[in-house]
Amino acid sequence: QVQLVESGGGLVQAGGSLRLSCAASGRTFTNYCMGWFRQAPGKEREFVAAIKWSNDSTDLASSVKGRFTISGDNAKNTVYLQMNSLKSEDTAVYYCAFRWGAFSRSVSRYDAWGQGTQVTVSS
Numbered sequence: 001q002v003q004l005v006e007s008g009g010g011l012v013q014a015g016g017s018l019r020l021s022c023a024a025s026g027r028t029f030t031n032y033c034m035g036w037f038r039q040a041p042g043k044e045r046e047f048v049a050a051i052k053w054s055n056d057s058t059d060l061a062s063s064v065k066g067r068f069t070i071s072g073d074n075a076k077n078t079v080y081l082q083m084n085s086l087k088s089e090d091t092a093v094y095y096c097a098f099r100w101g102a103f104s105r106s107v108s109r110y111d112a113w114g115q116g117t118q119v120t121v122s123s
Helices: none
Strands: 002-007 010-013 016-027 032-039 048-054 057-060 066-074 079-084 092-099 119-120
Touching: 002 010, 002 048, 002 092, 016 032, 016 092, 032 079, 048 066, 057 079
Parallel strands: 010 119
Antiparallel strands: 002 016, 016 079, 032 048, 032 092, 048 057, 066 079, 092 119
C-alpha cells in the first residue's frame, strides 16, 4: 500500500504563487510515476502534471505549461508542484496521485490518491 499526504494549499491572489507538496510512504519505490490532478466544483477531475521518478521526465497540461513546475526529491519520496502566475481558473482541490510504471493523464490509471488540498485564487 502507498499512502500520500499533501500539503501547501491555501488562498492566494491572482498572479501569486503556491507550492504544493506530496509525501509518499509505504512500499519500496521503483519505476513509478507521481502526478497532480485537480477538480473544480461541478467539473471532472483533470490532469495537471506528472513526473517519472526513474529519469525525472515530466508531463504538464497545456493549461499550466509555463506557469507550473513539477519536481521531486527522491530521498524524501516527495513531489512538489510549484504554481506561479496563478489565475482564478486554477481554483480547485488538488490531488496527488501515484501509479506504477509510465506516465498517464488518465485518472483511472492511478493506484493511490491523497486526500486533496484546496487552492483558492482570488481575482
